[in-house]
Amino acid sequence: MEQAEIRRVYLLGAFIVAAFATPFAVGAWSGNIFYDRQWLMDLITVCLNGLLQGGVYAMYGVGLTLIFGVMRIINVAHGEIVMLGAYLTWVLFNAPEYLGLGWHLDPLLTMVITLPIAFALGFAIQKVLLNAVVGGPELTPLLITFGVGIAMINLVEWIFTTDYHTIPYQPDAFHITETIFVGKNKIISFAMALAISLGVFLFLKLHRLGKAIRATAQNPEVAMVCGIDVQRIYLVTFGLGAALASAGGALVSIQFGFNPETGVQYTVVAFAIIVLGGRGHYLGAMLGAVLLAVLENLVSFMVPNGSAMVEMAAYTMIVGVLLIRPQGLLGVKET
């Protein structure tokens, strides 16, 4: 590594430490920090909660980064697929009750059905709309996915109206110690997010098809020469990305309220994460998600009126990271 490169890494480390130290400094100055055991436990709870939230963020991010990494497609409809996943989960959760059976389907079990549906949807979008424009200017697929997103919002609105929905799944607190509690649904969501993203990571690392996806991401022409059916890889990648987004939707549905128009929030978060972590870098997205979520929680917890400043803090960190390292935390410099 060049010396300049190494200097940048040090600078980046220092910047991130400073970013995380800022809420503490402001908190101490404004009297939001108490120097007792109880407050320390509160702080641990907040960090833990940020970590758990980061898991859900990562679910939005990894799908987007995968699609971008392989095809250089900026999928603006990503958040809408998350939203659709939330709706699919909600529909299946309520379906047995609706049919008069008097019970609900477990929202996690519904993934067995929703993920293949989302995969098929992504596959279809790629086949019908995007395959023709891969490798062209980046604006074309961006506009196409933008249109797809709007169509999805209106379709869901038309069917389900704009009412907010939520699934009251495992609403109780989980006692980690006497004083540290986190939501059971948050723990479950995090575990699911971790399992799914690690599963996909291992698939990319070890499975033949996963290796082919990575090869295509590195260089589609060479991959084609080596006998990889690049068109098929594109279809699988978009399907996989959509399935990951839909899994994120399932996790949203058991924690938060959603309506047809909340999709754009997930898109914004997903973009922030992949820009922070490194565009196209899978582990980078997971790292970016956790950093972003923990910082947001710390700011909200310690800074006066911090909840209104969460986004400002998050994006300041992203801009700072990009200035020091334009390719993101783990991204590879584009040549």
Added chain:
Amino acid sequence: MKQHIWGMLTVLLGATLPFSGSTVLADHRSGNVVLVGGAISQTGRYAEPAGRQYNSVKLWVDQVNQRGGLLGHKVLLTMLDDKSDTQTAIKLYEKLITEDKVDLLVGPYSSGITDAVANVTERYHMPIVAYGAASADIWERGRKYIFAVNDIAENYQKGAAHLAKQIGVKRIAIIGEDSLFPRMSRKGLEQWAKQLGLQVVVAENYATQKQGDYTALLQKIKAQRVEAIFSNSYFDDAAAQIRQLREMNYDVKFFASTVGPGLPRFAKDLGPTAEYVLGFSQWEPNLSLGHPGMKEFIDAYKARYGTEPNYHSASAYASMQVFEAAVKQAGSFDREKLRDALSTIQVRTMFGTYKVDEKGMTNHEGLTFQIRNGKRMIVWPPHLAEVKPILPVPKWSER
């Protein structure tokens, strides 16, 4: 091409000229029709309450046509969608007044949007009954063509503040979305808190349309040993907050929200978590309130939409009743005559008695309810209370 543009300009100019005066009569329309128009959030974050108001307006239009219309004119309704967006609403109201030339204008939803739209309606001297707004600010700006039916935002937490005093709460937190209505509600509550001796230890607004995780904010409130939380919130934020209080196992003496719990979905979707939450209501479908025509309205609404009306539905319907009475009194659709009628008449609606002061505000008094077994039960003011509130609310571990 150039000629074409000049031609278009002349047509445009010609179209606007006849309406630079203030009087527009229904007679200008063919077929003896009077056009009632407005824009309301049919999509977006306000769509849930706004949809209920739209339902009531539609119901009224059909009923008034069955009764023979307004002054013998058949009522035609055109309701546009502002997508819960202020800029869109402003454009649509300009269009409604200048292009569609509506005879009666009905309001949008939310205080923020109404406040922005009022600048337009004021300019064209179009009287409007603001069923979707409750911030006193709107009437503090010396406007002459906007009339209130609702209790003001500043009073939304009045009942809950009194209940806090009753059960000996000292330290409170006020949180809410960073938009006009929650800010006004907070302002009013801060005054009530001062008057009642409640100490506001945390007061924060959060960014509009935030992700939905309020745990860190609630943790901050917990660290300050807050006993009761007043949340000036709509549906999604209120729902997230009460869920997260339960996840954190944080026992407050109560959680009071402004708009969210009044929406029927709140108790339904959240189930047991929503129990004992305090909420505010302008009106409840409860015949003991004793307003004339309540039963007929409730029955008709239920028959048509398959669900009970809530206060959003009721205030919109009452506004249309007020409009109907004002048109009858004015005897025409003339904007100035209508304005005069709206500012002087007294109408007993199914929502309460409409009578405005010189600013255009009413003294309609709101209710505070507690969710009990999934139902909203009035607990304040005392003379209207259906049940005694259960306060402090039971601990999460004992439910």
